[in-house]
Amino acid sequence: MKTKGFSSFIRKTGCFLFAFQVLCTGLAQADQDFPIIVFLKSRNSSYADKVLEGFTISYPDSRPVIWECIEKEEPCVLSGFILGKKPPLVVGFGKEAFDLYVSLDLDTPYIYVMKHHAKKGSYSSGFSFTGISMTIPPQIMLSHFKYLVPGIKTISLPYRKIVSGSYVKEAKKAGKKLGIDVAEIPVSMDDGAKDQETDSAGAGETDNNPPGKSFPPALRQNHWMKKTDGLWMLQDPLLYPPSHPGTKTFFQTMAHHRIPVFAYSDALVEEGAFASISVNYRSLGFQLSFFAKRIVLDDEKPSQIEKSFPVGTYIVLNQDVAEEIFGEKKSHLLMYEVDRIYNNVLKQVKGKQGGYP
Amino acid sequence: MRNTRIFRIKKIRILLYENEAFQFITDIIQKDSGLKRSQKGGKHIFRGRLPGLSVLFVLFFFFPVPGYSGDIFVYNPESPTSGIFFVKQELKRYLAIHGLHSRIHFFAHPEDFDAAVFRLKPDAAIVASYYYQEKKDEYGWKEILQGHFQGKRFFHKVLVAERSIVNMKELSGKSVAAVTTGNDILKNGGELSEKWGKPGVYFPVAIRLVSVSKDIDAIMALGFGQVDAAVVTRDSMEKLRKINPEVVRNLYILKELSPVHYPKFVVFPDAGWQKAYKDAFMKIHRVRSARLILYYLGITGFEEGS
Numbered sequence: 001m002k003t004k005g006f007s008s009f010i011r012k013t014g015c016f017l018f019a020f021q022v023l024c025t026g027l028a029q030a031d032q033d034f035p036i037i038v039f040l041k042s043r044n045s046s047y048a049d050k051v052l053e054g055f056t057i058s059y060p061d062s063r064p065v066i067w068e069c070i071e072k073e074e075p076c077v078l079s080g081f082i083l084g085k086k087p088p089l090v091v092g093f094g095k096e097a098f099d100l101y102v103s104l105d106l107d108t109p110y111i112y113v114m115k116h117h118a119k120k121g122s123y124s125s126g127f128s129f130t131g132i133s134m135t136i137p138p139q140i141m142l143s144h145f146k147y148l149v150p151g152i153k154t155i156s157l158p159y160r161k162i163v164s165g166s167y168v169k170e171a172k173k174a175g176k177k178l179g180i181d182v183a184e185i186p187v188s189m190d191d192g193a194k195d196q197e198t199d200s201a202g203a204g205e206t207d208n209n210p211p212g213k214s215f216p217p218a219l220r221q222n223h224w225m226k227k228t229d230g231l232w233m234l235q236d237p238l239l240y241p242p243s244h245p246g247t248k249t250f251f252q253t254m255a256h257h258r259i260p261v262f263a264y265s266d267a268l269v270e271e272g273a274f275a276s277i278s279v280n281y282r283s284l285g286f287q288l289s290f291f292a293k294r295i296v297l298d299d300e301k302p303s304q305i306e307k308s309f310p311v312g313t314y315i316v317l318n319q320d321v322a323e324e325i326f327g328e329k330k331s332h333l334l335m336y337e338v339d340r341i342y343n344n345v346l347k348q349v350k351g352k353q354g355g356y357p
Numbered sequence: 358m359r360n361t362r363i364f365r366i367k368k369i370r371i372l373l374y375e376n377e378a379f380q381f382i383t384d385i386i387q388k389d390s391g392l393k394r395s396q397k398g399g400k401h402i403f404r405g406r407l408p409g410l411s412v413l414f415v416l417f418f419f420f421p422v423p424g425y426s427g428d429i430f431v432y433n434p435e436s437p438t439s440g441i442f443f444v445k446q447e448l449k450r451y452l453a454i455h456g457l458h459s460r461i462h463f464f465a466h467p468e469d470f471d472a473a474v475f476r477l478k479p480d481a482a483i484v485a486s487y488y489y490q491e492k493k494d495e496y497g498w499k500e501i502l503q504g505h506f507q508g509k510r511f512f513h514k515v516l517v518a519e520r521s522i523v524n525m526k527e528l529s530g531k532s533v534a535a536v537t538t539g540n541d542i543l544k545n546g547g548e549l550s551e552k553w554g555k556p557g558v559y560f561p562v563a564i565r566l567v568s569v570s571k572d573i574d575a576i577m578a579l580g581f582g583q584v585d586a587a588v589v590t591r592d593s594m595e596k597l598r599k600i601n602p603e604v605v606r607n608l609y610i611l612k613e614l615s616p617v618h619y620p621k622f623v624v625f626p627d628a629g630w631q632k633a634y635k636d637a638f639m640k641i642h643r644v645r646s647a648r649l650i651l652y653y654l655g656i657t658g659f660e661e662g663s
Contacts, residue, residue, distance in 0.1 A: 177601070178601055286568045293565060312570055332657075
């Protein structure tokens with residue numbers, strides 16, 4: 001009896017193990033059928049994880065391989081990996097990733113996600129690419145301003161010519177179509193700072209913030225304040241140095257004068273800007289997956305896909321400032337047009353818990 | 358001094374639960390230690406205090422908390438995915454003002470909701486209207502309140518496309534922008550139909566979904582040629598028409614989808630505190646800080662259910 005029970009146990013265990021192995025092999029096989037997509041991450045592309053989140057939700061039947069641009073000897077390793085695994089697509093986040101991939105001289109289709117579109121250059125003939133720039137076009141920004149503040153007629157736009165000259169030109173054109181007068185305010189860095197092209201948020205820091213000047217450089221001329229319906233802040237760390245002590249006071253002054261400030265980052269909304277409009281990275285992931293599917297599943301060439309800009313925006317509203325400018329009733333309805341609300345209650349909770357979830 | 362502290366604990370235990378209770382006790386100990394530190398130079402801070410506090414600590418967890426009013430589940434796929442923590446805090450705080458001390462649970466997936474129903478036996482739930490229709494018989498739900506947006510009980514979504522697209526079949530393999538939470542709900546065209554219309558009727562073809570967080574993004578994406586169609590409310594299309602008529606000129610409504618009711622407040626059979634819940638949620642729009650909850654649900658208030 002005992003022997004019979006033991007052999008039955010062995011048989012059952014054997015069957016179970018066999019079934020388990022078959023299942024595992026099947027799953028592994030199924031996984032192997034999914035296309036590998038290589039994601040190159042530049043060192044400053046902290047947004048990439050959120051984009052990837054949207055991408056994997058939208059394109060679950062793919063195997064993302066993430067490659068961070070950190071090691072010096074990586075070009076040949078990466079090149080070997082791509083030549084060995086033959087992924088149907090490489091996606092790169094940031095300029096560093098783009099430059100790295102160009103240097104490899106490979107012909108695997110490439111999609112970039114960068115602040116600005118890649119310039120036309122002398123790339124190798126086999127290099128086929130398309131991409132999404134992370135700059136929201138002025139016509140979309142202005143449409144959002146009008147969406148949040150329908151009565152807006154004039155908006156002031158401080159900028160540095162060398163950094164945002166062409167963008168401001170485009171903004172003026174788009175403003176005309178939308179019935180918004182974009183009042184440009186060219187700012188020269190009078191404290192001896194050199195204008196320089198900045199691609200990363202870290203550049204500039206607070207070096208150009210001489211003591212005694214209470215407002216950030218872009219906001220020191222305030223002659224425009226009386227005849228404007230809003231202020232548009234462009235992302236430029238030299239114009240608006242991060243953590244500038246005068247920023248908060250400036251926002252308070254603007255709210256007092258009932259002038260909404262449209263910032264480029266939600267951190268500034270917490271400081272007291274009316275609202276911020278930035279890229280919605282999760283939506284960008286969906287958009288990227290749409291491009292990827294066209295290349296991987298439909299066999300389209302990247303050159304057949306038009307370069308694009310982000311489809312989704314992430315709008316954060318400061319409810320307290322909105323109430324000060326537009327009154328409680330209007331600001332209550334404004335809440336429904338945005339992605340996130342910031343107000344005093346949240347501030348208290350945030351202070352208690354030490355940060356957003 | 359000790360009596361005062363016990364009194365404070367008694368008073369506070371009505372308001373705090375779970376981790377908060379633990380945090381509160383820890384705070385008391387820390388406060389106490391701070392007091393001792395200043396008096397005795399930082400050493401032997403708990404001498405003579407710790408046994409008393411330990412007894413309180415044990416009593417606190419073994420005795421049922423007075424005023425506990427059951428569990429509330431929240432499942433609304435249209436809500437934003439960020440900021441749930443604050444909404445939860447605010448809802449707890451608001452209900453506590455009305456003498457209701459409920460545990461609030463948010464769900465992103467229907468499977469998790471279903472599993473938790475059997476585990477936690479909740480009393481009430483705030484759910485998307487289509488989920489209510491699907492599950493009302495299974496759970497024996499009774500609709501107590503209906504959400505509304507400025508008096509409107511439901512919203513209409515429409516499928517908008519460029520004029521060059523003349524029928525649904527042409528959308529095969531094309532991109533459609535819509536407000537969604539994830540692929541489990543809207544993986545392909547068929548599932549999209551289940552949500553906003555009769556299954557398999559409105560989307561007879563597989564579409565490629567581009568998820569956005571707001572209707573205005575969806576319609577703008579279409580207007581600026583980023584996608585081939587968009588599922589939006591009629592209002593948002595009209596808003597864009599007012600802002601930028603040129604962009605909307607080439608767009609038209611390809612299909613009107615079925616109306617969707619705003620979320621409902623429902624109770625499970627034999628749930629207690631029904632009247633208290635009803636009173637609290639009916640008045641929620643009056644409290645400024647509690648509007649965050651309404652914003653999360655995409656409504657401006659609750660009214661009597663049908």
